Amino acid sequence: MASRLQHAAAGNQSRSAPDDRTGSDRDKGITSLNGRCVPAGSGHKVRTQPCPAPCPMVCLNPGAVGGSNKDVRTKILYIMGSGRSGSTLLDTVLSDQPGMFGAGELCNLLSAMDVRHNYCACGRRSAECPLWLAVRAEWSRSAVTDVAREYPALQRRVERIRNYPRHRGSTSESFTERYLELTRALFAAIANVSGATTIVDSSKGPVRALALSRMHDVDLRVIHLVRDVRGVAYSTGKRFASDPKGGIMSALNGKSSTRTAANWMLVNAVANRVRARLGERATLVRYEDFVTRPAQILRRLSEFSEVDFAATAEKLERGRGFKAGHTIEGNRLRMHDRIELRPDIRWREHMSKTKQSLLPLLTAPVAWGYGYHPR
Numbered sequence: 010m011a012s013r014l015q016h017a018a019a020g021n022q023s024r025s026a027p028d029d030r031t032g033s034d035r036d037k038g039i040t041s042l043n044g045r046c047v048p049a050g051s052g053h054k055v056r057t058q059p060c061p062a063p064c065p066m067v068c069l070n071p072g073a074v075g076g077s078n079k080d081v082r083t084k085i086l087y088i089m090g091s092g093r094s095g096s097t098l099l100d101t102v103l104s105d106q107p108g109m110f111g112a113g114e115l116c117n118l119l120s121a122m123d124v125r126h127n128y129c130a131c132g133r134r135s136a137e138c139p140l141w142l143a144v145r146a147e148w149s150r151s152a153v154t155d156v157a158r159e160y161p162a163l164q165r166r167v168e169r170i171r172n173y174p175r176h177r178g179s180t181s182e183s184f185t186e187r188y189l190e191l192t193r194a195l196f197a198a199i200a201n202v203s204g205a206t207t208i209v210d211s212s213k214g215p216v217r218a219l220a221l222s223r224m225h226d227v228d229l230r231v232i233h234l235v236r237d238v239r240g241v242a243y244s245t246g247k248r249f250a251s252d253p254k255g256g257i258m259s260a261l262n263g264k265s266s267t268r269t270a271a272n273w274m275l276v277n278a279v280a281n282r283v284r285a286r287l288g289e290r291a292t293l294v295r296y297e298d299f300v301t302r303p304a305q306i307l308r309r310l311s312e313f314s315e316v317d318f319a320a321t322a323e324k325l326e327r328g329r330g331f332k333a334g335h336t337i338e339g340n341r342l343r344m345h346d347r348i349e350l351r352p353d354i355r356w357r358e359h360m361s362k363t364k365q366s367l368l369p370l371l372t373a374p375v376a377w378g379y380g381y382h383p384r
């Protein structure tokens with residue numbers, strides 16, 4: 010709460026926003042800026058220095074978006090890999106410091122707001138979240154188009170895994186150029202509204218990573234996150250009842266292990282190629298290493314990304330929890346009030362020994378390269 014009030018105070022130095030909080034609001038840690046209330050814990054990052062003018066918090070009022078950091082080259086930390094690999098966890102940890110914004114699965118922004126009507130990590134419906142409303146307004150305004158009508162079709166032609174060959178050459182078709190133009194505008198809108206200089210996008214798709222690498226005016230770093238296929242299969246095999254506010258919009262039937270293994274191998278095989286093509290702009294992280302030696306992995310990611318994660322590493326070593334901010338889409342974990350870093354290795358106890366041996370064999374061409382061998 011102290012940090013939030015510090016932020017509001019800093020913002021008020023640069024732009025006077027009426028403080029219409031009631032005494033009880035203050036007690037609850039609710040900050041009101043331009044008449045919009047922002048509950049404590051909604052995820053706005055702690056700022057250790059005065060906000061740029063105008064304060065990005067003011068930009069929560071759609072239509073009042075300022076260009077707070079238009080001159081700063083935006084950095085994108087992109088998390089690539091298959092589903093259930095811990096990308097939401099990594100997104101939340103990496104974005105837990107000033108100057109960072111954790112977007113979650115940004116590729117699903119429009120469907121989350123317009124189709125699925127799911128909940129943002131701040132607890133509001135994504136279509137009612139002031140931050141995403143402001144981003145959407147800024148994005149449409151700068152792109153001079155109805156993004157909801159144009160962007161999804163472009164995504165289908167560019168980001169799908171079957172579109173990998175489209176990105177082989179240095180030339181690109183006109184729709185790819187248009188996709189890049191609108192994507193660039195989206196990241197700029199997020200940077201302007203949030204005030205962040207680094208955006209974490211955990212969309213995961215490897216072909217989207219390759220497409221983003223073609224935006225020459227952003228600093229893209231790709232983290233290829235892999236998890237043992239047995240852990241992934243155990244996770245996808247579970248059933249979940251519908252719990253919209255808990256991050257599950259509709260009931261999930263468990264998937265078969267073989268189907269999960271096939272998808273895991275395809276996605277990671279393509280991700281391996283993308284990582285090889287990106288060279289020093291991409292790195293490999295194993296989920297198992299991250300959750301057991303997080304400080305060590307964060308030090309490596311600091312060097313890789315040129316973002317200092319020392320404070321976050323210290324927080325992890327002290328056993329502190331994390332809270333996602335405005336993660337738009339991702340694992341249900343993002344809705345938790347407190348996220349802790351704990352290895353999820355339940356598959357070792359609950360998965361049959363036969364399956365534990367078979368899955369690494371089925372995926373051997375890829376899995377063994379990461380050190381995932383039969384037990």
Ligand SMILES: [Zn+2]
Pocket residue numbers: 129130131132133138139140141334335336
């Ligand atoms: Zn939100």
